[in-house]
Amino acid sequence: MLKIDPKYIEKALTANVLEELYPLLQKAIELEHSTIPPYLTAMFSLKPGTNLVQRQIIHSIVIEEMLHMTIAANILNALGGTPDINNSQFVPEYPGPLPMGIGNGLIVGLEKYSQGVVKNVFMEIEEPENAIVFKSLDIKKLPTFSTIGQFYQAIQQKIDELAPNDLPGHKDYQVTSAFFPAQELFPIYTKQHAIDAINIIIEQGEGTSTSPLDQQDELAHYYRFEELYKGKRLLKDPSAPKGYSFSGPDIPFTPDDVYPLFPNTKTSMLPAGSEVLNRMNQFNASYYSLLSGLHDTFNGQPTWLDNTIGVMYDLKLTAEKLCATPFPGKAGYTIGPSFEFTATSKC
Amino acid sequence: MSYLHAPRLVFTGDFLSDVSTVNNDPAHYNNTTFKPNFQEPGKGTNNGWWNPEGGAVFDFQNCSVTQIFLPDGTTQSDPANDIIIGQAIQGAEGRPTGKMVDLDPDAQTYSALWCVQLRICNGNGDLLFKGNVATTSFRDIQMRQLDGGKSNGQPLGATWTSVITDVVWGDLAEKSTFLKTLRATTQNNTLTINMNPFGYYYAHNDGRFSLGRIMGSIGPYFEGEPTTFAATRRLYGINYTPNIPGTYFGVSNFLVEQDNRRVSVDFGASFPVSDSIGTIHYKQDLRLAVSKVPQTGVATAQTPVSYIAPNDLIEIGALNYQSDPGWLNKTAGIVSFSNLPDDTMTALSNSQLLLITPSTTKPGQYAIIAREAIDGLVTRADNFVQRLDDGQSVDIDYYAYQWGKPLPNTAISVTLDPPTPDTPVGPKNPISEVYGNNFPVNGLTFNGQIKTGNDGKAQMRLTGNAIDSPRVYIDGQIYSLTYQTSTVDAAFGTESVVVHLRDYFQEITDPVWDDISDIMIQYSNLYPIMSRYVVNLADPEALAEKKNILIFAFSRDINDTMHMPVTRDLSKTKRQTILNWLNNPQIAQRTILKTQAREVTSANPVEPGTELTDKQVKYREAVKAKNGSFPGFRATENLFENL
Numbered sequence: 001m002l003k004i005d006p007k008y009i010e011k012a013l014t015a016n017v018l019e020e021l022y023p024l025l026q027k028a029i030e031l032e033h034s035t036i037p038p039y040l041t042a043m044f045s046l047k048p049g050t051n052l053v054q055r056q057i058i059h060s061i062v063i064e065e066m067l068h069m070t071i072a073a074n075i076l077n078a079l080g081g082t083p084d085i086n087n088s089q090f091v092p093e094y095p096g097p098l099p100m101g102i103g104n105g106l107i108v109g110l111e112k113y114s115q116g117v118v119k120n121v122f123m124e125i126e127e128p129e130n131a132i133v134f135k136s137l138d139i140k141k142l143p144t145f146s147t148i149g150q151f152y153q154a155i156q157q158k159i160d161e162l163a164p165n166d167l168p169g170h171k172d173y174q175v176t177s178a179f180f181p182a183q184e185l186f187p188i189y190t191k192q193h194a195i196d197a198i199n200i201i202i203e204q205g206e207g208t209s210t211s212p213l214d215q216q217d218e219l220a221h222y223y224r225f226e227e228l229y230k231g232k233r234l235l236k237d238p239s240a241p242k243g244y245s246f247s248g249p250d251i252p253f254t255p256d257d258v259y260p261l262f263p264n265t266k267t268s269m270l271p272a273g274s275e276v277l278n279r280m281n282q283f284n285a286s287y288y289s290l291l292s293g294l295h296d297t298f299n300g301q302p303t304w305l306d307n308t309i310g311v312m313y314d315l316k317l318t319a320e321k322l323c324a325t326p327f328p329g330k331a332g333y334t335i336g337p338s339f340e341f342t343a344t345s346k347c
Numbered sequence: 348m349s350y351l352h353a354p355r356l357v358f359t360g361d362f363l364s365d366v367s368t369v370n371n372d373p374a375h376y377n378n379t380t381f382k383p384n385f386q387e388p389g390k391g392t393n394n395g396w397w398n399p400e401g402g403a404v405f406d407f408q409n410c411s412v413t414q415i416f417l418p419d420g421t422t423q424s425d426p427a428n429d430i431i432i433g434q435a436i437q438g439a440e441g442r443p444t445g446k447m448v449d450l451d452p453d454a455q456t457y458s459a460l461w462c463v464q465l466r467i468c469n470g471n472g473d474l475l476f477k478g479n480v481a482t483t484s485f486r487d488i489q490m491r492q493l494d495g496g497k498s499n500g501q502p503l504g505a506t507w508t509s510v511i512t513d514v515v516w517g518d519l520a521e522k523s524t525f526l527k528t529l530r531a532t533t534q535n536n537t538l539t540i541n542m543n544p545f546g547y548y549y550a551h552n553d554g555r556f557s558l559g560r561i562m563g564s565i566g567p568y569f570e571g572e573p574t575t576f577a578a579t580r581r582l583y584g585i586n587y588t589p590n591i592p593g594t595y596f597g598v599s600n601f602l603v604e605q606d607n608r609r610v611s612v613d614f615g616a617s618f619p620v621s622d623s624i625g626t627i628h629y630k631q632d633l634r635l636a637v638s639k640v641p642q643t644g645v646a647t648a649q650t651p652v653s654y655i656a657p658n659d660l661i662e663i664g665a666l667n668y669q670s671d672p673g674w675l676n677k678t679a680g681i682v683s684f685s686n687l688p689d690d691t692m693t694a695l696s697n698s699q700l701l702l703i704t705p706s707t708t709k710p711g712q713y714a715i716i717a718r719e720a721i722d723g724l725v726t727r728a729d730n731f732v733q734r735l736d737d738g739q740s741v742d743i744d745y746y747a748y749q750w751g752k753p754l755p756n757t758a759i760s761v762t763l764d765p766p767t768p769d770t771p772v773g774p775k776n777p778i779s780e781v782y783g784n785n786f787p788v789n790g791l792t793f794n795g796q797i798k799t800g801n802d803g804k805a806q807m808r809l810t811g812n813a814i815d816s817p818r819v820y821i822d823g824q825i826y827s828l829t830y831q832t833s834t835v836d837a838a839f840g841t842e843s844v845v846v847h848l849r850d851y852f853q854e855i856t857d858p859v860w861d862d863i864s865d866i867m868i869q870y871s872n873l874y875p876i877m878s879r880y881v882v883n884l885a886d887p888e889a890l891a892e893k894k895n896i897l898i899f900a901f902s903r904d905i906n907d908t909m910h911m912p913v914t915r916d917l918s919k920t921k922r923q924t925i926l927n928w929l930n931n932p933q934i935a936q937r938t939i940l941k942t943q944a945r946e947v948t949s950a951n952p953v954e955p956g957t958e959l960t961d962k963q964v965k966y967r968e969a970v971k972a973k974n975g976s977f978p979g980f981r982a983t984e985n986l987f988e989n990l
Binding site (some may be wrong): 291293 | 363400402404406407439440441442443444551552554555556558840876879880881895896899909
């Protein structure tokens, strides 16, 4: 996982009341969300029916980021806080840094799929913490940069310290879904639930401290991206120093089957009054609709989640059509989805 | 009810309709003759028409409230007068958009809105009100664009009338005098809405592909009234223009309110427009009047114009639209004349309204552009588009009016239209035999002789019976039931109840892939957007892999926007069989159970080549126009100038 500005860990560790964790969990929701547009953009750039492993791996990671976002919102609700999702501050500017000073200045953009993006951006985002498990963190000993894993551990530690066993939030605000296994997405009523849920986020992101697998025996995000970068499946290998090696089957990649998205396409780049502008506006309207639906889902209407799944398909279909559309005035490029919070989609 | 009652608001803007078009050709339903190029854009039966990758999305775009009309007869269009003016009208948020779908490839002129939400919010995103637009289908398709639709491809317009249910009023609604009055006037927490779409773009021109213009009005609802048309009087066009189908000013609703001494006419669905966005460069002197003598004229090539002398009418007033090309976009075409004199109101109570223009060929006389229905008689079915499974019954509601009042004790006869013939493969039908409609006649049971009660309403129970693939490769059959009273006004003709009766199909509780493969392959053929971007519906392994999301979609209620299939054309038993397969995807071969469904098909009782009725011919022409394959509409010049 990525390095993070340690002030956020410090904030967590110096919290004296649960309320002081609310803004940190809000940031966690924002962080989990912020990785989704770059991953989706790369996935939508893969031409339909091609580069299937790339699509499948990115898709599996996006689904887990959505899970993590939901878990973070559930924890915030469980502690009595209020997730805030349908506002312009929630949406990052791409290209730009991720929330919480993540990555020591790593700039994340919305680009087509390439080995370079996988290596230089996605694997950077998901890079595991190499240090051993921190049983208890001491502010004085914090390095200049810490990791997201440590950030979540700090929150975990403070929940353990400050929260009552029975958490104070509205129990009927907890979001669950038939699309996630109950052992991954479960209602957070108690302190132990919250601690378990945070472990899921950490492990799916970076694996356990001793294995690239999480507790569901799936490869952590970093290693799934590394498979794509290396073009090889990662397999158990007793002869390898860490017990695993990229000795599995090849993962074929055909660069010609990637749409040449113009990097970080913006609505403002599209000609006024054009068909492509309408389609981009439609995309961003779906994006806003999705955030709005999720906001309602996480603020007391948990069953609304089903409706947002339909919006995700609207968003995906519009995005994939955009990716196939030549960019007016930019020869050799097609149009990327801009994931902008636009004024036209307000209300 | 009427969307023409006060208080009402009018709105104008665009609509997005991303309908899919591979299914616009019945022959494309035949899996055995399907070819990949039927999924490519292009005209002609060997292509997929203009939007093969459509996803059936319907949404409001760039729509805003332009005017409000108050009970005292005043119109306001300045946002300083009421906060509702100028606010945006938008579709659903936080859930998928509404959908627009046809009933069937053999019933393409009843395009329906499903699951559309309408919201009006201010610029800060604060809600004024929102609600759900009840499912409603096209009515009153008519000629709109004088330029023949040359930039967009579709010169016709239509009307959707419906009710907005489950209305939620925002806190901000308290700050709008208009909304407070509307809320106090309307009943059952329901509103009425009328929408007139036109100027739709098949063409990739003007940056408006798959957009159209839409304008309309929202007013109060009164319990017990019809929900898919306004209980109003009707003006029918009786002008003849060479080379255009139908007439301009073909159908306009109007409301006469004796208490308010007011007549309000809605030209929003009928006013001829110069272009696809509703600009009016037209300057003709058009006036409203009441006829003192009965008018029965009909536009034909032989008698293209009916005239009336000044002594035979009472003039109400002129339409003042000429000074502003944006008149239609601001007013949505509704004109109201209030405080009318006694003689006018008395005449209006039992005489026909006219739209007239001074004649140039008969100086001193007027040419009649449109006249009210003969004797002021209007009879319409409310829930006139039906999807039925065998064994299902539905009550069709008919309403009869004379001079705008419920008409008791009126006989309505309902008859099944004659079967249309099969079309064998030939030069004009190259892909597959296409089967006819309206048979077998025993597919539907109904009593075709009904009579209105004291409230002017009549009900007809319609029951679907088991039918066995009369169209072979298209599920079920389309039945068109024409209804009429003893007086049929040739200026408008008759209307129909249209039914898609699904095939008899016994649910298979433990299906294998071959039991559902025909259905899924056809689905995949017709909706390439699904197989291209979501899941290959023709591939059982891909389906099994995505079974959770498919179970989710196939189990949604028909009134849920995520319902699969979006066309809503599968019977309950077929959908359940698909769900049964998804819950236990068995791909391996074993004895196929689909023979449980009777395989015998019903033969068409008429021979190929049997002549169609006028209405059936008109339907086919309308479908050609809809699909952009009509030989082309000519521009109309100098409309009404030389009458």
